[in-house]
Amino acid sequence: MKIKFRLNGKMVTDEVVADTPLLEYLRSKGCYSVKRGCETSNCGLCTVLMDGKPVLSCTTLAVRADGKEILTLEGLQKEAEEFGGFLADQGADQCGFCNPGFIMNVIAMTKELEDPTEEEIKEYLAGNLCRCTGYQGHLRAIQAYLEAKQGGIL
Amino acid sequence: MKNQFVNKPVRKKDAMALVTGKPVYTDDIAPKDCLICKVLRSPIAHGIIEEINTAIAEKVPGVECILTYEDNPGGRFTMAGQTYPEPSPYDRLILDKRVRYVGDAVAIVAGDDEKAVDKALKLIKVKYREIPAILDFRTAKDNEILVHPEEDWKSLCPVGADNKRNLCASASDALGNVDEILADCDFVVEGVYHTKANQQAMMETFRTYSYMDTFGRLNVVSSTQVPFHVRRILSNALGIPKSQIRVVKPRIGGGFGAKQTVVTEVYPALVTMKTGKPAKIIYTREESQIASSPRHEMEVTVKVGANKDGKIRAISVYTLSNTGAFGEHGPTTVGLSGHKSIPLYSGLEAYRFSYDVVYSNVCSAGAYRGYGATQGIFAVESAVNELAAKLHMDPVKLREMNMVREGMIMPAYYGETANSCALDRCLSRAKEMIKWDEKYPCKDMGNGKVRSVGVAMAMQGSGISSCDVGSVTLKVNDDGFYSLMVGCTDMGTGCDTILAQMAADCLDCDLDKIVVSGVDTDVSPYDCGSYASSTTYVTGMAVVKTAEKLREKICENGAALLQVEKEEVEFDGNRVFVPGGPEISLKDIANQAMCNNTNALEVTEQHSSPVSPPPFMVGMVEIELDKITGQYEILDYVAVVDCGTVINPNLARVQTEGGLVQGIGMAMYEDVIYNEKGKNYSSSFMQYKIPTRLDMGTLRVEFESSYEPTGPFGAKSIGEIVINTPNPAIAHAVFNATGLWFKELPITPEKVWRGLHGKN
Structure with missing residues (x-):
């Protein structure tokens, strides 16, 4: 086709x-x-x-x-580097195999949700599995990223 | 030597490539003309292939070859990635006439594309003679049905194996007379604890590609934790010399022990050997769930005896371990179930640890983070918690009275002394963090729900003592940057980075001046691989030794160029100098080493340790349990870890959090379930659920560091210990909420409900 x-x-x-x-x-x-x-x-x-x-x-x-x-x-290399840096700063990139799909969804989330709560973040990303990190490092990275965005650092 | 990078949370060197999705994994870099390989799998649990007809399948356009047991090239071997001679028995062929579990390999099909291969797989006609299968491992020992009756079955080490008894290993170890001491104790608790097989479920499934190189040698690129063992195992399996094989490890999408077994490498390698063409195999998730290397199912019988004042006097552990159809890691995992649980308690008057490891007709087990310690610690720590309940004593206080402390000898841990041990500090800090005294044992929330807490301690090792080998090559390049060549395998854990952190501190240079490369068996220095929590401790020490020697060489060359004696100079990372006198930069020394030089600025050193210092930790959990439905959730998990000096706090923290969540999955719902015919029902992520980010509550991790005198910068290991506390801590919290002890994992809401409603 x-x-x-x-x-x-x-x-x-x-x-x-x-x-x-x-x-x-x-x-x-x-x-x-x-x-x-x-x-x-x-x-x-x-x-x-x-x-x-x-x-x-x-x-x-x-x-x-x-x-x-x-x-x-x-096609989203700039955004990936931007958020990816926060992930790397937590050591939560780990094996990296789930990173692209996860980061795609984080990018989508930041466009869709304004100032999400911890619960909203977890709900939005619940479909992205990761076996290395236990997710807590993801959360730290996302919160630091959102803070930096709000603070106009990014 | 300045301390610039060790104990600092630096980014992983490969981080930006990983977060931007660069093509760095096996399937991303495989040649596009690879033949696609797939395996035809047995639909029955035990039987003999009487007839296999590939004639029709071979006619499918695009099919290159179909290989069956008649094409098997070598003798029996083990897929366990262990140091030679492997304790795991040589019990398998790439393709065998006998199939031993549902999913066992029957034929390999290779073709130009997936569709052709899938079609051919359906057209192979196999006639099996079915044999009764052993599906309950409790019936395996001395059963008249033998999983490995073959005469060429071979055990290389004295591990008590006997294929004519379905025994993969059997042994015992004791101090004093356990039965006598137990008989004399005021209190004895006894329990039988059943842990199931679990899948490592790393996000990247097993995968390998292979091709013939310019020199006619077999090149294998694989997602593996053990490249050097892969080379030997392929040589055994294919019947070709090791000199004809090269193994390369790219980035790996997680391992957790799964890839310490050579699960996929043999298949494309055999196809390339037969056809001369590049070939690859990418396991589906289903294959990774049914034909892989999961955790050994174990049944651990524990007796703990104590005086009424709480002094623990004797522990006895008997473990029955299920190695499945093949013996990979069978003889070794079981040892940890006793040797890494009993030594948590000091001053025992007697202990006994004995075990049997049996064959059965389910998927072969393998190595999974914790490696038997996880199973044993669930049993022993649960029994100690039950003892505390019987004694009406706070389980934290019971541990304070009995736990191992720094300087104590651990008779059940090969007589090693705990030279570095902050377990006491871990316990008191964890207690503070979770507010144990306020929360223990439980609080009724008044709405049918109960909040309760649970506790467990854990230990592991740091490499295999007097066995594991780590080597490192360091060389000085143009302008004075360094190459750090390692044979250990970064599987996402960050070992390439932490070894560079150590090297940078040893050489007083920036982290960016160290280029790390690994692993290529043709050029990397030998390393047994990354498993048994060895890399930081064993290979890390090799980094320290290598860097020391390289500093000497830099000084030698510098002194020669300055025309002074070597003893007169010092090296500060940037220059070699005579204090108060002449100096020469590292850059000049490096560049001049490329002209008229005979003292190569390159050093290889190897390290192996006679001891395996245990890291220690304490985990405490708070759950909320619904007494009407049996459903419960994790609210808070605190973990305090003593891994010696923390080399990279971020990576150590994430290791801990990741291990905790794997442990939480194991405790609450991860389960490999077989039906009555031996078919694995947990064959996808729909049936085999691993924790999502909604399931782990809040994790809080802290470190209470001791200093390990035999480790690099005082470090011990971190990778495995972190999975060991959730099972017993959660079982304890469930008891504190319900009054019921659950001794079989996983502790599902259904089991809790049945327990609460008397439906067991």
Whole structure:
């Protein structure tokens, strides 16, 4: 099937087999930040933004991208560095395998929620699993990041 | 030597690549023309392949090869990544005629793309002769059904293994007469504690790719904790010399012990060897859940005897461990269930620790953070909490009376002395943090809910004494920057960074002047790998030794260039100088070493330790339990850890928090469940739930450091101990809320409800 969409700011026209998951298609286009941690929509590692909204690319067909704008971490390097620095300053990057999907959702959260509470942060990101950190370091990083943003440091 | 970086929360050197999603993992860097490999798996728990027909499957367009037991190239080997001679028995082939669990490898299919391979997998026709399976490990020992009847089964070490009895290992160790002392005690508690298999569930599943290089050698790139062991194991499995194999470790998406077993490496390696073509295998989550290296299921029988004043006099531990279909890490994990639980208590008049490790027809177990200590500590710490209840004594006070303290000898820990031990400080600090005296044992909230607290202590080791080897190469490059080459494996823990922190302090230089590289078995210095909590302690000491020697060499070259005696000069990190006299910069020394020089500014040193100093910790939890539904949640978890000098406080804290949450998952709901035919029902993240960020309450971690005289900068280990307190602490809190002891993990709300309503 023919699809036409915007990938990280660039227009792409392509022919895809109908049953190709978006995750595999994106990796085949060099978007290696998109990771698979399960095959059952449980881990959140494959999160990408479709028209600004986080979707799980392992269970979204590539053809769904047709007419849409897709952003992966490759297209959000500045934002990734900005928040990623806070994560690194907690040592909460750890193995890093869940970082891209997690950071995609943090970016989406900061656009969607204004001044979120701890509970709202946890709820918003509940679908992003991490086995290394125990999540407490994530929370410290997010709170420090939001504070810096509010304080106009970023 | 200035202390600029050790004990500082510096960023990991690879942090920015990881947070920006750079392609640094195995599958990101695999050649695009790799053959895709997949494994056909046994649908039955035990049987013999009578016939395997691949003719139709081979006709699928794009299929390159289908390999069966007839293509097996080498003899029996173990997939356990351990120092040779491995204590784990040589009991498996890459592909065997006998299948031993649901999920065991039957055939390997390699093809141009996934679709072709998937199609071929469905078209292979296999006829099995089923054999009754051993699915309850309590019935395995001396059962007439044998999991490994084969004559070429081999045990390399005297671990008490006997394949004709389904025994992977068996031994005992004792001090004094336990039965006599227990008979003389005022109080004895006895319990049987059952811990289940658990999955490490690292986010990156098992994966490997392989190819032939310019020199006709097999190159293997793998997500592994043990590259040098992979080289030996592949040589055994494939029947080719080690000199023909090179193993490279890129970034790893988590390990937790899972990748101390060579789970996937053999499959693409065999395909590359047979076809000459690059090949890769990426395990699905399902495969990682059913055909991997989970924690050993154990049943631990504990007796603790004490006088009525609370003096603990004797402990007896018997562990039955389930190694599953193969013996990976079977003989060694079990040892920790006694050797790292009993020594928490000092002044015992007697102890006994004995064990059996048995084969059964479920997935082979492996190494998982805590490595048997987790299981044993759940049992012993639960029994001590039960003893406190029986004595009507505060369990913290009971521990204060009996716990090991600095300077004490630990007879059940190979007679080692606790040269560094702040366990007493950990306990008193944890007690303050959680407000134990106010909260113990519980508070009825008046709405059907109860808040209660629980406590546990833990210990682990720092590397395997007189066994683990860490080596480091340091060299001076142009302009005086250093290369730090290591063979240990950073799996996200940050060891590349903390070793660089140590090197920078030893060499009085900036962290940025140290470039770390690892691991490539062709060029990295030998290291057994990152497991057994060894890297900071063992490889860290190798860094210290190497840097000392390199400083000497820098001084030698500097002195020669200054035309003075070596004894006259000093090195301050930037320059070699005679106090009050001439000097030469490191930059000049480095650059001049590239012209007419015979004293290479490069040093390799190795370290191994005769002792394995235990880190210690205390964990305390507060839960809220609903007495109507049995549901409970973690409100607060405090942990105070003595890991000696903390090399990087951020990384140590995150290690602790991560370990706690894995422990919380194990205590509350992580469970590998098999049906009556041996099929694993916990085969995805839908069935096998790991904690989310909504499940861990608030974690609070502090450090109470001792100073370990044999460790680098006074450091001990941190990686494993941190998983050991949640099980007993949570079981204790549940008791304090309900009056019920739960001795089988996980302690699910359903079990609590059944207990509360007399439905057990």
